[in-house]
Amino acid sequence: MITVVCSDKGRHEKVRLTFTGSGSEGDRPGPVQIDFTSKRPDGGKTYRLKCNVCGRDVHLRDDTWTRMVDGIIAAGLSEIDVSHLPC
Numbered sequence: 133m134i135t136v137v138c139s140d141k142g143r144h145e146k147v148r149l150t151f152t153g154s155g156s157e158g159d160r161p162g163p164v165q166i167d168f169t170s171k172r173p174d175g176g177k178t179y180r181l182k183c184n185v186c187g188r189d190v191h192l193r194d195d196t197w198t199r200m201v202d203g204i205i206a207a208g209l210s211e212i213d214v215s216h217l218p219c
C-alpha cells in the first residue's frame with residue numbers, strides 16, 4: 133500500500149493527494165484515482181496528481197509511476213512525497 137502525499141518540501145502539513153479525473157485502477161489499493169482521459173498517442177497514460185494546499189500539479193507517465201512505486205517498495209517505504217519528485 134503506497135500513500136501519495138505532498139508536503140511542499142516540508143513547507144506545509146503533509147496531505148494525501150488524490151488523482152484527478154475519472155476511473156480507478158483496480159490493481160492498485162487505496163483511494164487512488166487515475167485519470168484515464170490523458171491517454172498518450174503511444175498508448176501510455178499520464179497520471180495527474182494535484183495538491184490543493186500548495187497547488188502543486190504533477191504529471192507522471194505511467195511507466196515513471198510504476199518505476200517509482202517499485203523503487204519505494206524496494207526501499208521498504210510506503211509513502212511517496214510528490215514534492216520531492218524531480219519533475
Ligand SMILES: [Zn+2]
Binds near residue numbers: 140183184185188215
Ligand atoms: Zn502541496
